[in-house]
Amino acid sequence: MRPLYLAAGIVVLTAVIVDILWTTLxxxxxxxxxxxxxxxxxxxxxxxVSDHPRALSLAGPLILALTLAMWIALLWxxxxxxxxxxxxxxxxxxxxxxxxxxxxxxxxAYTMFTNGNGDYSPTTGTWEIASSFTTATGMAFVTLxxxxxxxxxxxxxxxxxxxxxVTGLGERSEAFVRAGWAGEGEEFEGLDLPLExxxxxxxxxxxxxxxxxxxxxxHSEQATRASAMAVPIFDEALTxxxxxxxxxxxxxxxxxxxxxxxxxxxxxxLGTAFIEPAxxxxxxxxxxxxxxxxxxxxxxxxSESLEELTDRRRKLLGVVRAxxxxxxxxxx
Numbered sequence: 001m002r003p004l005y006l007a008a009g010i011v012v013l014t015a016v017i018v019d020i021l022w023t024t025l026x027x028x029x030x031x032x033x034x035x036x037x038x039x040x041x042x043x044x045x046x047x048x049v050s051d052h053p054r055a056l057s058l059a060g061p062l063i064l065a066l067t068l069a070m071w072i073a074l075l076w077x078x079x080x081x082x083x084x085x086x087x088x089x090x091x092x093x094x095x096x097x098x099x100x101x102x103x104x105x106x107x108x109a110y111t112m113f114t115n116g117n118g119d120y121s122p123t124t125g126t127w128e129i130a131s132s133f134t135t136a137t138g139m140a141f142v143t144l145x146x147x148x149x150x151x152x153x154x155x156x157x158x159x160x161x162x163x164x165x166v167t168g169l170g171e172r173s174e175a176f177v178r179a180g181w182a183g184e185g186e187e188f189e190g191l192d193l194p195l196e197x198x199x200x201x202x203x204x205x206x207x208x209x210x211x212x213x214x215x216x217x218x219h220s221e222q223a224t225r226a227s228a229m230a231v232p233i234f235d236e237a238l239t240x241x242x243x244x245x246x247x248x249x250x251x252x253x254x255x256x257x258x259x260x261x262x263x264x265x266x267x268x269x270l271g272t273a274f275i276e277p278a279x280x281x282x283x284x285x286x287x288x289x290x291x292x293x294x295x296x297x298x299x300x301x302x303s304e305s306l307e308e309l310t311d312r313r314r315k316l317l318g319v320v321r322a323x324x325x326x327x328x329x330x331x332x
Contacts, residue, residue: 006085012078013137020071020141024148027211030272034074035067036213040274042066043217051324053221060218064152067214068145075141079108079134089127090120112138148212155208156218162201163220163230169194171224172328173236174289177244180251181295188241188251195251198234199259206265209272216273219323228323232316235263236285236328243305244287246296267315278317281310282327 019032031039042063046056083089083104090099090107099107099120107120111134122128170176180191205227209215220226241256250256270276284306287297306313320327 002085002087005081009078009080009082009085012074012081016071016074016078017137017141020144023067024144027207030210030213030269034070036272036274038066038070039063039214039217047324053219053324056219056324057221060156060214063214063217064149068149071141071145075137076105076108076112079112079130079137080104082130083108083127086127088123089130091123092119093121094119108134111135113142114139152212152214155205155212155215158201158208159205159215159218159227160220160225162198162205163225163227165194165198165201166230166234167224170233170237173233173240173285174287176233176237177240177290177295178293181290181293184294187249188245191251192255195255195259199255199262202231202234202259202262202266206262206269209266209269213269213272216269216275216322223325226323226325228319229325231263231266232282232320232327234259235312235316238263239305239309240285240287240290240302244285244290244297244299244302246298249296267312267319270315270319273322275322276318277311277314278321280314280317282313282317282320285328 015034019034022029022032023035030036043059046059046062049055080101083099084101088098090104091097092099092103103120111131114135122131166176169179180188180194182188182190216228223229238256238260241251242253242260284303287299287302290297317327
């Protein structure tokens with residue numbers, strides 16, 4: 001027996017199995033310790049090389065592929081080390097020789113991926129059972145990996161749909177507010193349904209980001225389809241509705257607070273993706289754009305509210321910069 005290899009194999013297998021289960025099955029856990037760090041390192045490396053939207057749009061698929069490759073490689077390595085713990089664990093029926101390192105790698109590969117019988121066989125009942133577990137982990141975790149990929153890709157489509165819905169109403173917070181203004185007497189009555197719909201979408205998006213932090217790294221080539229842009233636009237518009245618009249003209253306060261709560265849930269997911277608040281505060285929305293449409297405003301209250309919301313707005317700016325965009329979102 002070679003206990004060092006045996007112990008190393010057990011450690012590697014335990015680490016990768018915990019990481020796989022943590023990432024794919026634990027909804028509140030975010031990414032596992034291994035995949036989470038690999039994800040953040042890959043993103044930072046890509047940001048160092050280029051901030052071009054086309055280059056960063058490759059980050060999500062690349063990180064997802066690397067995550068799956070890491071899981072497979074560590075399972076493969078762990079079982080190989082485990083079988084290396086006993087030099088007589090595997091034998092070639094044709095030659096009677098015990099497997100060397102290449103033979104162990106080969107045996108684990110065709111056992112994990114159920115490619116049929118190979119050139120080696122386990123020598124004892126213990127190693128036969130270990131071989132059965134090798135096959136089981138290969139089948140189970142490859143299936144989990146495929147399910148994880150499909151779930152993530154579905155969530156990517158939903159986050160881009162949310163972003164398009166927000167930016168369709170306005171590519172800046174002021175434009176969003178102006179789009180909902182129906183004129184004196186009707187105020188923002190037509191905005192109730194869009195606010196409710198966007199709030200529901202963002203709540204779902206927040207849950208998906210918490211369960212799958214890799215979503216933060218799926219960068220869109222177009223700013224209008226980037227949730228990292230849409231969430232700040234949406235939240236700044238909510239700030240204007242709540243504190244910048246005169247009380248008698250504000251939209252349904254229940255819907256505004258519910259939407260605000262959805263943004264809170266989204267901001268709570270930033271820690272799982274190692275996204276930190278910005279050191280500075282973004283510029284305030286330009287209310288002069290709203291005066292052009294004769295929207296009644298509460299300027300004094302709005303200025304005071306921005307001071308109270310400094311920490312929140314720094315988080316929003318952190319979201320924008322982490323996704324390689326700029327504040328304020330889009331055009332001046």
